[in-house]
Amino acid sequence: MRDLTARLRDIVRREGGAPAPAAGATAPVRELTYVPDVAAIGDEGSVAERMGGTPVDAAGACVCLDRRYDADRSHGRVRVERCRPDATHPIDLFDARVRRADDWERRVVFFDIETTGLSGGAGTLAFLVGCGWFDDDGAFLVRQFFLAGPAGEQPMLEALARVFDEASLLVTFNGRTFDVPFMETRWAFHRSSAPTDDLPHFDMLPPARRLWGQRDLARPDSEGCSLTALERRVLGFHRHDDVPGFEIPARYFQFLRTGETRLIDGILEHNRHDLLSLAAVMSHALWLAREGPAACREPAEQLALGQIYERASRLDEAAGAYETAIAMGDADIKRPALARLARLHRRAGRYDEAARAWQAILDLAPRSRRTLTPFERQAAEALAIHHEHRARDLERARGYAEALGAATMGRARVETERRLQRLARKLKTGGAQTGRLTLEDE
């Protein structure tokens, strides 16, 4: 793949009028027969005609393709019209930078590029950029700009800037790291200012990781958080004959050699599916955040939702989500949900409720097991503190501290030892009498 990128670098150089560099000892460029007169590539008609698009520039080096997905069409389990984000969606829960007052929903533009490689150097270019947005009827419109040759980049960048100028919010998947910086270097390369500079940008990857990214300990085969994985898990959408990402650069280089537009069809479809799924995944995430834990299909989502509310300081909603997760989930969900619920209770001064949640974590463990998992260690430590300092039941406090001491190492071990010594001292001097008014009367 690396030498393909090197070849493309040669194309760009020749395009600029400079002679091709002498073929080095390694990769000769002779087999690359790119024809600058892009409109004449292939045997019948222009690239734009054969792709069913329209030329953006006079030479047809950039091709524009429009596609409409009707509102009542289905994408996996969801209908297209349901994928439109609107002002009722609490987008600030996922990204506080997108303020709700900013009428961000006016024109949300979904954005995804296909490039000749991941490395993003000067020899790599985005040969396909796809934009999608909703019209007033709830249909999803996709506009793609395709480079029939590198000479089309300038007109592509101008046309793309016109789309972005209309946008109120840009939405991408991993675009904060990849797509947007990539395009910004291209605009810089052509000495124009980037239209993304003052455009609010929402990257769906971090929110998706928060909602669906927790590695599922119960299922080692769980799929990760790529857009195609989310598509299957969240939308129930399965692609047929998809072009895998790693194959995309090679296909484009082959197109440049042969002018065969059929090689590109699968990439166009891949890009459109990415945009549609991005819209669907985003609006589903927003919908879940708005509707709350009762709308979740999986307890893991309820747990994640709790963390999302907690980050946004919506602590009551967070507690509600954790309680739902505890009620619906298996032990692997219950444990973290109980721990987080316990911390919320403790922070709010509801110490008895916190203690009950910590105790519930310990009750999930089989009696036979001596070793403590991290959650159980956390619970035992919190209960030792609770019973020593709040409930004043020194005997019980010592019980938890002892269980903790057997299961800790290093630094935590030292603290536990100190706790045990303090408890022993207090018990000897008769501080135990005060330990009557505790949890026992519940």
Next chain:
DNA sequence: CCAATGCCTATGCCTTTCAC
């Protein structure tokens, strides 16, 4: 393959709250 983002964990600091 590469860069970069953001989560998790450990660690130290600071303030508050008690017990003596």
Next chain:
DNA sequence: GTGAAAGGCATAGGCATTGG
């Protein structure tokens, strides 16, 4: 009044993961 504990908060470094 003094000292110890607890717990919130900030920071830093490690780790995994995503894009074509």
